[in-house]
Amino acid sequence: MPRGVDRVLKTLQEIVGRDYASNEEAILMPYSFDLTWNEPRMPDYVVMPKTVEEVQRVLSFANRERIPVVPYVSSTNIGGLCIPEEGGIVLDLRRMNRIIKIDTETHYAVIEPGVSHAQFSRELKKVGFEFGWGVHPASASVLAMTLQHGIGHLNGRFGVNSQFISSMEVVLPTGEVCKIGSCAYSDEWHSLLPLPMLAGLFIGWLGTTGVVTKLGVWITRIRPYKDVLTIAAEDAESMTKYMVMWRDLELCDEITAVSWWLAQIPIPYPYQEKPPDAPEWFSYTVISGWSEEELEYKRKMWKEVVAKARQKGCKLIDFEYPPEAKRGRTELPSRIVGSTKNYSKSCGGGLAWPGTFTPAKNWPILYEKMKEIYIKHGLSPATRFTDYRGAHYGMWRVMTPFDKRNPEAVWHARQAMREVVEVGVKAGMIPYKPPVDYWNVMNAHADPGWLMLLCKIKDCLDPNHIMNPGKLGIR
Amino acid sequence: MALPLSKDVARKYPELASLYDHLMMCTHCGNCRYFYEYRPDVNLSAPNCLSGEYFYFDSYTASRGKNAVLKGVLSGRIPFDEKAAHVIFACTTCMACREMCETDVKDWLNRLFETARREAWKNNIGIPAGIKKWSEHIKVEHNPYLEKHADRFAWLPADIRNSLPKKAEYVYFVGCTASYRQKNIALATVELFRKLGIDFTIAVDGDGEWCCGSPALRTGQWDTAKELAEHNAQVLDKYGDKVITTCAGCFRTLIQDYQKEAPEGYKDVLGIDFNMPVIHTMQLLAELIDKGEVEFQELPEFAGKVFVYHDPCHLGRHVGVYDEPRKVLNSFKGIKVVEAERSRQWSWCCGAGGGVRSGFPDFSLWASKVRLEEFKELGAEIVTSACPFCWRNLDDASKMFSFNLPVYDLAEIAAKAVVKKK
Ligand SMILES: Cc1cc2nc3c(=O)[nH]c(=O)nc-3n(C[C@H](O)[C@H](O)[C@H](O)COP(=O)(O)OP(=O)(O)OC[C@H]3O[C@@H](n4cnc5c(N)ncnc54)[C@H](O)[C@@H]3O)c2cc1C
Numbered sequence: 001m002p003r004g005v006d007r008v009l010k011t012l013q014e015i016v017g018r019d020y021a022s023n024e025e026a027i028l029m030p031y032s033f034d035l036t037w038n039e040p041r042m043p044d045y046v047v048m049p050k051t052v053e054e055v056q057r058v059l060s061f062a063n064r065e066r067i068p069v070v071p072y073v074s075s076t077n078i079g080g081l082c083i084p085e086e087g088g089i090v091l092d093l094r095r096m097n098r099i100i101k102i103d104t105e106t107h108y109a110v111i112e113p114g115v116s117h118a119q120f121s122r123e124l125k126k127v128g129f130e131f132g133w134g135v136h137p138a139s140a141s142v143l144a145m146t147l148q149h150g151i152g153h154l155n156g157r158f159g160v161n162s163q164f165i166s167s168m169e170v171v172l173p174t175g176e177v178c179k180i181g182s183c184a185y186s187d188e189w190h191s192l193l194p195l196p197m198l199a200g201l202f203i204g205w206l207g208t209t210g211v212v213t214k215l216g217v218w219i220t221r222i223r224p225y226k227d228v229l230t231i232a233a234e235d236a237e238s239m240t241k242y243m244v245m246w247r248d249l250e251l252c253d254e255i256t257a258v259s260w261w262l263a264q265i266p267i268p269y270p271y272q273e274k275p276p277d278a279p280e281w282f283s284y285t286v287i288s289g290w291s292e293e294e295l296e297y298k299r300k301m302w303k304e305v306v307a308k309a310r311q312k313g314c315k316l317i318d319f320e321y322p323p324e325a326k327r328g329r330t331e332l333p334s335r336i337v338g339s340t341k342n343y344s345k346s347c348g349g350g351l352a353w354p355g356t357f358t359p360a361k362n363w364p365i366l367y368e369k370m371k372e373i374y375i376k377h378g379l380s381p382a383t384r385f386t387d388y389r390g391a392h393y394g395m396w397r398v399m400t401p402f403d404k405r406n407p408e409a410v411w412h413a414r415q416a417m418r419e420v421v422e423v424g425v426k427a428g429m430i431p432y433k434p435p436v437d438y439w440n441v442m443n444a445h446a447d448p449g450w451l452m453l454l455c456k457i458k459d460c461l462d463p464n465h466i467m468n469p470g471k472l473g474i475r
Numbered sequence: 476m477a478l479p480l481s482k483d484v485a486r487k488y489p490e491l492a493s494l495y496d497h498l499m500m501c502t503h504c505g506n507c508r509y510f511y512e513y514r515p516d517v518n519l520s521a522p523n524c525l526s527g528e529y530f531y532f533d534s535y536t537a538s539r540g541k542n543a544v545l546k547g548v549l550s551g552r553i554p555f556d557e558k559a560a561h562v563i564f565a566c567t568t569c570m571a572c573r574e575m576c577e578t579d580v581k582d583w584l585n586r587l588f589e590t591a592r593r594e595a596w597k598n599n600i601g602i603p604a605g606i607k608k609w610s611e612h613i614k615v616e617h618n619p620y621l622e623k624h625a626d627r628f629a630w631l632p633a634d635i636r637n638s639l640p641k642k643a644e645y646v647y648f649v650g651c652t653a654s655y656r657q658k659n660i661a662l663a664t665v666e667l668f669r670k671l672g673i674d675f676t677i678a679v680d681g682d683g684e685w686c687c688g689s690p691a692l693r694t695g696q697w698d699t700a701k702e703l704a705e706h707n708a709q710v711l712d713k714y715g716d717k718v719i720t721t722c723a724g725c726f727r728t729l730i731q732d733y734q735k736e737a738p739e740g741y742k743d744v745l746g747i748d749f750n751m752p753v754i755h756t757m758q759l760l761a762e763l764i765d766k767g768e769v770e771f772q773e774l775p776e777f778a779g780k781v782f783v784y785h786d787p788c789h790l791g792r793h794v795g796v797y798d799e800p801r802k803v804l805n806s807f808k809g810i811k812v813v814e815a816e817r818s819r820q821w822s823w824c825c826g827a828g829g830g831v832r833s834g835f836p837d838f839s840l841w842a843s844k845v846r847l848e849e850f851k852e853l854g855a856e857i858v859t860s861a862c863p864f865c866w867r868n869l870d871d872a873s874k875m876f877s878f879n880l881p882v883y884d885l886a887e888i889a890a891k892a893v894v895k896k897k
Contacts, residue, residue, distance in 0.1 A: 026559035030533035030543035035502050074505050118511035118520035125518050137504050138511035340504040341577030349499045405499050407477040
């Protein structure tokens with residue numbers, strides 16, 4: 001059954017070609033929901049542009065007609081971010097999938113939105129380079145991930161992936177195209193600095209301020225020597241202390257810990273008690289180097305940190321990763337770790353998280369509070385801590401499978417996550433790629449000046465409020 | 476968000492609704508949308524879904540898209556209309572998406588799509604005209620090629636036919652494509668068996684072999700498939716102890732659908748008691764090579780040529796036979812063999828199966844064109860496969876798009892080159 005208005009569809013088809021725009025419900029259905037508990041909403045049209053000019057024409061037209069536009073690549077963001085709250089056009093950017101350049105001399109690449117992790121990693125590996133690979137489906141977009149502060153395997157060495165952004169090209173909601181960073185002056189896409197940081201108008205905005213059509217990102221040489229060092233802990237506090245001490249030395253690519261529930265494949269759903277003799281926390285840290293000696297030095301320093309942490313009262317327990325799991329961590333992106341099998345293979349289709357950036361010192365406190373909430377709702381506290389480069393802060397997230405067949409189960413998952421965010425925001429927790437539910441909680445606690453500025457910028461860039469409306473909990 | 480099963484819809488489409496619990500194991504993660512494997516020795520990343528690459532939109536793309544449409548239908552959010560049927564039929568069920576899936580819907584994907592097609596038939600929704608064209612004929616003449624059953628074995632020389640034993644160790648199940656179209660493959664298989672001294676026969680009598688039912692099963696015409704399967708199950712063991720086939724489609728149907736329990740099998744639908752061992756000709760040849768009982772002589776027309784093997788989905792991904800055809804190919808003398816990056820479980824489907832060749836001819840040939848482009852880029856000069864249906868689509872595309880790439884079934888080359896040692 002068709003939706004929307006024929007005239008609009010006709011214009012969209014004129015812009016992108018007849019085969020690349022549709023208003024049929026059977027075509028729109030996959031664009032109406034995602035993995036999460038966010039309410040499905042049908043778009044009225046889906047449009048698949050191939051060129052920047054087509055994107056410009058779609059946006060100019062939509063702006064004139066005041067039709068909402070939702071940028072979309074794979075919708076794996078786990079935040080309901082591509083669900084069209086107010087209908088309108090889903091702008092599926094999968095056809096814009098060129099790797100425009102890989103500059104191995106300057107160490108950057110330029111990609112279009114549809115470039116997948118699979119595609120990018122293959123081309124980079126051919127020339128001995130890598131990017132911060134996450135553990136998502138390999139079909140997901142590198143650009144969308146990077147733009148929304150995605151997290152890859154080099155977060156301990158470099159920080160969050162948005163910190164790798166070196167330039168961008170963006171189409172504004174009103175249809176103009178702009179270049180930002182060094183590419184505004186030449187065809188070099190190496191740096192946003194020392195210019196005003198206008199890229200910030202589009203990074204982390206969840207597609208509400210424009211459509212990024214090209215992204216320059218720094219790339220880094222693959223280090224030939226890698227190892228994965230593992231240790232378990234009795235409690236969250238011991239684990240956090242150890243992690244902070246180790247990351248202090250800035251020697252690792254990544255340091256991550258997972259609670260017993262997240263270490264199970266798949267996560268127990270509904271909640272199951274941990275066996276009393278099992279450690280509650282397991283961690284891995286990835287080290288890399290240019291020689292075996294460098295790696296050996298890092299191993300030695302790590303052992304010293306573990307010994308010191310034990311002296312300071314951390315209840316650490318020796319444990320070894322199985323070889324398969326080690327491989328998964330050193331051969332990223334990986335099918336071994338990068339799949340929903342680890343999280344929700346048999347629970348009934350639902351997966352969501354309160355995924356947050358939180359000061360490390362508050363991780364254990366929030367973990368205990370969250371555990372209470374989760375167990376009350378019948379959910380496993382399948383938690384991950386990762387200490388990013390920069391201040392001691394990082395990922396505090398609870399991977400939450402749930403059963404979409406059952407409205408009550410969905411309600412519990414949604415409610416548990418909302419309660420966690422409510423508790424966490426006051427303790428420095430900032431949800432990433434947040435669904436509207438979380439924004440509503442966050443905005444209730446926000447500095448009014450911050451909200452005012454968000455609204456001003458949004459109004460200025462998107463005067464008719466067509467870009468992914470309803471997200472951010474404003475406008 | 477919940478997607479509970481709508482009771483009204485469940486009444487309308489009960490067979491599809493019975494798979495709702497399996498369908499809902501799909502998380503919509505999209506792992507299935509791309510081939511991807513990275514290990515020190517493998518750096519693979521490539522499109523895997525034919526319909527996603529041809530029809531673009533998410534609905535068409537891999538199992539995530541089709542599952543989303545089915546979730547929409549079963550939860551009552553969208554109607555099962557012509558467009559939904561188009562999405563569901565425009566898929567070769569090659570199962571490249573299943574290869575990447577990591578959730579518990581994995582084992583049910585084929586069954587889900589085929590059940591949706593069955594519901595489309597029952598409710599007369601959007602059946603592609605090209606499929607409708609043969610759906611009545613196959614019931615009467617037992618083949619989807621609009622040919623007479625009486626002509627099924629017209630390709631078989633009278634002297635050979637007359638010399639076939641009444642009962643043998645192997646019954647060669649020829650299949651419709653080799654019987655009516657790729658007779659070259661049927662003839663080559665017979666020649667090969669004779670040269671090898673295989674004790675075989677063919678169910679040639681008036682009431683012998685019928686279509687295995689694959690085209691009917693794959694396109695949701697289960698009542699038809701049941702009749703065909705019941706017939707074959709009754710007659711085949713009168714002719715021999717084991718079934719051998721050179722067709723990948725017949726092979727999958729006989730070895731899985733006739734025999735295996737659900738999920739992917741159709742024993743519950745076909746209701747037959749068929750326990751005969753089934754092998755593919757390539758498996759037999761590989762076994763003989765292993766035993767040192769056969770070898771191949773160099774054929775001058777192929778000397779120095781670059782060969783590539785195309786994995787038929789029904790032989791490869793569906794049943795897991797990858798090594799044996801390669802063993803045969805690599806035993807041919809005086810040729811070079813190249814391997815496509817998208818090979819074995821990562822193969823790009825030829826585009827013929829699942830009713831796509833009859834239902835969507837342009838899409839079907841486009842898929843073979845993409846495959847041939849890949850082979851051409853590799854420097855292949857001769858394309859081989861182990862399925863008459865793949866042969867047909869690849870050969871048609873080779874001619875239509877002027878690739879000038881000859882296509883052979885491995886059985887054809889084996890028949891010419893084989894030398895029996897013991
Ligand atoms: C199992 C699983 C594990 C995951 N693990 C990780 C992980 O380790 N690290 C991580 O970072 N993420 C992770 N994710 C989240 C997600 O997969 C990634 O962030 C992903 O790369 C997003 O890509 P996408 O194609 O799905 O983007 P989409 O979901 O389609 O888009 C994401 C957001 O970006 C906007 N957007 C898309 N394109 C543009 C554009 N061109 N211009 C402006 N806005 C745009 C969209 O409107 C939306 O708001 C995981 C997801 C799953 C399902």
